[in-house]
Amino acid sequence: MLKIIIAVLSFLIMPLDNALGAEKIIYQKDSLYQHIVVLEDPAKRERVYYSNKREGIQGGIYTDAPEKLLFEYAGIAFVSLTFLDREPKDVLFIGLGSGSMPQYFNRYYPEANIDIVELDPEIVDIAKRYFYFKESRNMKIHTADGRVFIKRTPKRYDMIFLDAYQGGDIPFHLTTIEFFKEVKGRLKEGGVIVSNILSQFRNRFFDSMVATYDKAFPHLYIFKGRKSNNFIFIATKSSVMKGKEEIYQRARKIQVSRKMDIDLQGISWTCEYCDEYRTDAKVLTDDFAPVNLYRHMKVYD
DSSP, X not given: OHHHHHHHHHHHHHHHHHHHTOOEEEEEEEOSSOEEEEEEETTTTEXXXXXXXXXXXXXXXXXXXXXXXXXXXXXXXXXXXXXXXSOOOEEEEEOOTTSHHHHHHHHHOTTSEEXXXXXXXXXXXXXXXXXXXXXXXXXXXXXXXXXXXXXXXXXXXXXXEEOOOBTTBOOGGGSSHHHHHHHHHXXXXXXXXXXXXXXXXXXXXXXXXXXXXXXXXXXXXXEEOSSSSEEEEEEESOSSOOOHHHHHHHHHHHHHHHTOSSOHHHHHTOEEEESOOOOOOOOOOTTSOHHHHTTTSOOOO
């Protein structure tokens, strides 16, 4: 009788697990830089990837709607369009991830030229194999270190998106004042830099990052995710500060003209610190290593 009960329970449990769509690994590999795992959740219709012991999901799509943005921070990042006083013609993404953000940008601004820099060739491969990323005539991938690319390219950009992570951290050489001076030199007049930054509770460098951006650029605007631990930093090369009402009106105009499927108007009102955040944290420099930084900052639980 006991064996019969166990058999019946096993029969019932197995279909239930399948119905709930437990995550399954569909690919994993050690690249030169990291261990990469691609997961799929059939119930949620989501496919994501992470690296280095699941320190943070770094890209993903809806399997039944890959053209839509899966993550909140990605939608917030596009409020940066409201800070540009013209249509974007040349755009740079440092960090490919699943490729969803440059593809989304290309969907609504097909006339823009998009360069994407990705250090790890394996990430380029999985973006194409598992996340439906496709290069095109005006959207090209460059396999290189982001800082080296910035230093060597003669091109100038209207917008530069920084979303390069290894595991749960931004590579330190992409956070310093020297790097941002190089980035600023690659922006056209009135250009915009957009960065995905983890919250204070997962990022001990947060206040120092604010101080570094604040020193490198005339104005810094910070938008906080409502559902996630992500902040979007938007720094402008323009000396003219934009107020919330102007940002909202610009968002409304873009929303209507481009028919974007994110709530750009709603996002525009969520500016946490519009040039008001102040910190006396130490500015990050090339010779101020993380081991020294930990001595100057509070350790968050």
